Amino acid sequence: MDDKILEVKNLHVSFDTYAGEVKAIRDLSFEVRRGETLAIVGESGSGKSVTVQTIMKLIPMPPGRIKSGEIWFEGQDLVKVSDKVMRQLRGGKIGMIFQDPMTSLNPTIKIGKQIMEVIKLHKKVSNAEAKKLAIEMLDKVGIPKPKDRFKQYPHEFSGGMRQRVVIAIALAAEPDLLICDEPTTALDVTIQAQILELINQLKNEMNIGVILITHDLGVVAETADRVIVMYAGEKLEEANVVDLFYDPKHPYTWGLLESLPRLDMDSNERLKAIPGTPPDLLNPPKGDPFAARSDYAMVIDYEEEPPLVDLGNNHFVKSWLYVEGAPKIDPPFRLKRKDKTDGEDL
Ligand SMILES: Nc1ncnc2c1ncn2[C@@H]1O[C@H](COP(=O)(O)OP(=O)(O)OP(=O)(O)O)[C@@H](O)[C@H]1O
Numbered sequence: 001m002d003d004k005i006l007e008v009k010n011l012h013v014s015f016d017t018y019a020g021e022v023k024a025i026r027d028l029s030f031e032v033r034r035g036e037t038l039a040i041v042g043e044s045g046s047g048k049s050v051t052v053q054t055i056m057k058l059i060p061m062p063p064g065r066i067k068s069g070e071i072w073f074e075g076q077d078l079v080k081v082s083d084k085v086m087r088q089l090r091g092g093k094i095g096m097i098f099q100d101p102m103t104s105l106n107p108t109i110k111i112g113k114q115i116m117e118v119i120k121l122h123k124k125v126s127n128a129e130a131k132k133l134a135i136e137m138l139d140k141v142g143i144p145k146p147k148d149r150f151k152q153y154p155h156e157f158s159g160g161m162r163q164r165v166v167i168a169i170a171l172a173a174e175p176d177l178l179i180c181d182e183p184t185t186a187l188d189v190t191i192q193a194q195i196l197e198l199i200n201q202l203k204n205e206m207n208i209g210v211i212l213i214t215h216d217l218g219v220v221a222e223t224a225d226r227v228i229v230m231y232a233g234e235k236l237e238e239a240n241v242v243d244l245f246y247d248p249k250h251p252y253t254w255g256l257l258e259s260l261p262r263l264d265m266d267s268n269e270r271l272k273a274i275p276g277t278p279p280d281l282l283n284p285p286k287g288d289p290f291a292a293r294s295d296y297a298m299v300i301d302y303e304e305e306p307p308l309v310d311l312g313n314n315h316f317v318k319s320w321l322y323v324e325g326a327p328k329i330d331p332p333f334r335l336k337r338k339d340k341t342d343g344e345d346l
Pocket residue numbers: 015017022024042043044045046047048049050051060063064215281
């Protein structure tokens with residue numbers, strides 16, 4: 001069975017500004033399968049939000065423009081479908097959760113009614129049936145006393161509970177794909193963990209595909225099955241979550257991992273921020289976009305676009321370091337891994 005639900009192929013997205021063409025997404029390809037969470041990570045401005053907003057056709061056009069590429073979702077290329085079809089898909093087959101739950105909820109409407117509206121928009125059901133489904137959904141996302149909570153307004157909920165309501169709305173129409181853009185950034189740490197756990201649990205229960213955008217590698221480690229590392233609008237590395245953390249290949253991924261606090265750090269070891277700033281997307285570099293900030297850049301990195309190298313096991317890296325004849329280098333550090341069989345750190 002083909003469980004692929006989304007396939008993005010060679011996507012290019014630009015914004016036409018007074019200063020010129022901002023090349024926000026360049027030649028991006030990836031897939032999402034049922035039952036998996038694909039995390040998209042990268043620093044601010046790397047193109048994470050533009051990627052998912054393009055999938056949902058929510059980028060402002062103009063100035064935004066899909067220059068080329070395809071976005072296949074359930075047999076349709078979303079690049080080509082009408083606005084009417086997109087309106088039906090958004091909140092229907094494609095659920096969305098954003099950073100700030102308050103912006104996704106209407107403060108003047110009781111939350112039960114807001115969930116019912118989504119259900120009725122996407123399913124042919126009676127009011128009574130929609131109400132029943134809405135209460136079930138509130139229960140499913142872990143809201144205590146769902147019958148009472150049904151009649152309350154968003155401001156009567158705490159931040160974490162509000163995000164649960166947003167998840168209930170996103171999943172009310174039983175989507176196949178759930179897009180989460182920094183879903184826990186606005187929440188405090190203990191609530192963050194609960195919301196991530198909830199998304200994970202519902203993903204498994206409902207067998208949906210999830211795209212999770214985050215700049216937080218801790219969130220990735222906890223929730224993702226697969227990871228795409230984006231930089232300057234490009235995919236620089238893609239791997240399953242274990243390989244990404246324990247066998248990262250791109251110098252940019254090394255930089256991201258080095259800037260992450262780790263339990264195995266010596267007390268005198270300091271976190272390293274990646275020096276420098278990302279390139280100007282009005283005029284992106286022709287070679288490896290990370291070259292100017294990388295300790296491992298070679299002459300060719302400044303001159304020619306690196307190939308996307310297939311390392312096997314669905315691990316891809318866009319780098320000259322892994323073509324035949326390239327110098328062998330060791331990553332600057334390795335995350336230690338507890339191996340249960342011999343009890344030693346690997
Ligand atoms: N409306 C717009 N007009 C011009 N440029 C834009 C517009 N929207 C986004 N961009 C540019 O597209 C690039 C990618 O932005 P995007 O918001 O996707 O980054 P991001 O990785 O999601 O960052 P963050 O974590 O800060 O949200 C940035 O250079 C941004 O300036």
